[in-house]
């Protein structure tokens with residue numbers, strides 16, 4: 079589904095805008111996927127694994143996110159550049175259609191500007207509007223204190239840990255934590 083279009087002020091006073099991705103964002107999204115993979119180990123992809131992403135794949139992602147009634151993507155732009163993307167989706171399966179998943183990543187230069195809070199609040203609002211949903215779920219990698227702080231601020235709580243879920247290239251093993259935010263009905 080399409081997300082609401084709006085602008086907000088980042089902590090540094092600049093204006094950021096939020097909207098659904100469009101077809102002409104496909105190339106920008108490929109850059110974003112690569113840059114974010116280079117900038118943090120708290121995402122599931124290494125930069126060299128970004129070759130699997132293609133313009134056609136991004137066009138499919140954009141079309142699906144915008145046209146599906148069980149998915150939405152919110153792009154954040156500053157001065158015309160993509161600085162972040164967050165998405166929410168849920169299954170149509172009878173046994174699991176009460177559970178939504180969210181994911182988010184921003185370009186590092188734009189961390190700590192309040193963008194994560196704004197994008198996540200928008201996705202939570204979308205999930206709350208869907209009456210089937212009773213919980214929003216996400217995972218974060220051990221050590222991602224910024225993500226954890228953001229999620230806890232928004233009402234998510236840790237419900238489980240998968241030991242050694244992540245192995246970095248240097249062999250470091252990290253746990254993955256699962257969080258849930260319940261939607262009051």
Ligand SMILES: CC(C)(COP(=O)(O)OP(=O)(O)OC[C@H]1O[C@@H](n2cnc3c(N)ncnc32)[C@H](O)[C@@H]1OP(=O)(O)O)[C@@H](O)C(=O)NCCC(=O)NCCS
Pocket residue numbers: 118120121182183184185188189190191192193194195196217218219222223224225227228231
């Ligand atoms: C995690 C991420 C989405 C957060 O977005 P963001 O725009 O930086 O977050 P916000 O600025 O809205 O909020 C971050 C909060 O964490 C707090 N914070 C920042 N660093 C912190 C730290 N070291 N310890 C505790 N809290 C911290 C900030 O104070 C802020 O809280 P506040 O708004 O109450 O002041 C973003 O940093 C990012 O994309 N990181 C890389 C990719 C990633 O980790 N994605 C999530 C995977 S689960």
